Amino acid sequence: MTPDPVHDLLRVLDLVDTGARTSEDIFTGPSQWSPLGRVFGGQVLAQSIMAATRTIEDERPVHSMHGYFLRPGDVDAPITFSVDRIHDGRSFSTRRTQAYQHGRPILSLIASFQSEDDGVDHQLPMPADLPDPDSLPTALESLGRVAELPEAAWALGRPFDIRHVDGGIYLSVDQPTPHQAVWLRSTGPLPDDPALHRAALAYVSDYTMLEPVMRAHGVSWATPGIRVASLDHAMWWHRDARVDDWLLYVQESTNAHGGRGLTHGRIYDRQGRLVASVAQEGMTRIPELRRDADD
Known part of the structure; x- marks a missing residue:
């Protein structure tokens, strides 16, 4: 690292x-x-x-x-x-x-x-009444003592600060739901290159996209034997945005079946502009759920 x-x-x-x-x-x-x-x-x-x-x-x-x-x-x-x-x-x-x-x-x-x-211009509005990102716990604060374990380095060594609006799913899930929102930004400034920021936005868009699939079933990253992997990824950039300023990533899992889960996401800047949309399907294999299905 x-x-x-x-x-x-x-x-x-x-x-x-x-x-x-x-x-x-x-x-x-x-x-x-x-x-x-x-x-x-x-x-x-x-x-x-x-x-x-x-x-x-x-x-x-x-x-x-x-x-x-x-x-x-x-x-x-x-x-x-x-x-x-x-x-x-x-x-x-x-x-x-x-x-x-x-x-x-x-x-x-x-x-x-x-x-x-030039052309027509409209967007879905940004969700209202969400907590300010600076009021939310960091990954380190969410992990607590577990942050000392080698496995936690994945969350702590990333170039992006990612803060879950409704609590992280590193260790547990408080309330199962297929919805999730996270605030994110790079941990340091990036050069003034719009093309670089668009590429960096694609980079960070892959971090949490399958978490709504897991969250819907009360499954955390600490679940023994869990196997999650991205299969495909689609992204549409609507407006320029800087990834070294806070962005809101709103996500919803619309389907899970056959060991795969599908999630759609929308990314807004702090001014409420919709800057990108994302869709991803991923493999989601959870041993305890597969055993239940076999029974």
Whole structure:
């Protein structure tokens, strides 16, 4: 683990252009430490978006992406990103990024970029009467004495401060519900680069997306034998936002079945602007529930 998680985030997002120019653009990047030696999904999402962004020659920010996690990544190996310039039109550009390790794909992603344009404008309002983020406990305060255990380093060593509105689910769930809201921001300032902030928002969007599935069944991260993994991830950026200022992530799990759970999320800034929408399906295997189902 690094003593400066934000510096480490910037390090992994600063991809190296290999200079290879065949039918695709090739970049490489490192990985961060992660529990069990598996690459954090949000990291490879953000890196794939940065790789695609590096091939956009006009001022066209990413506005949507759809990605599939194909294999677990290895934190001890670099990642190669291959970008296919699928389409460049008058207003939109489309890129496909494949992330590889050991010669095998670990993520496949398609992203769309659009020049700024005028049009109709509306959004769902931000939930009202939520507590201020500074009034909520930090991950360290929520974990208490358990913070001394090696497993707790995952929550404490992240480049983002994440505070649950209705209590964390690190150790237990107070009241089962498929709804959740968290405040989040980076633990330090980031450069004034809108493209970097959009990629960093994709990074942090993967942290808590499957927690509403778990919360709906009263299951915490401390549940013995729990296995949770992202399968796919879709994201739409609506407006620019800084991830080094507080953002509200409102989440709802609309379905769980067959060992998979689906969650939808909306991200607002402190002014109430809807800055992004997210959808993710993930594997959610909980031993005690599977035994009940078998019975």
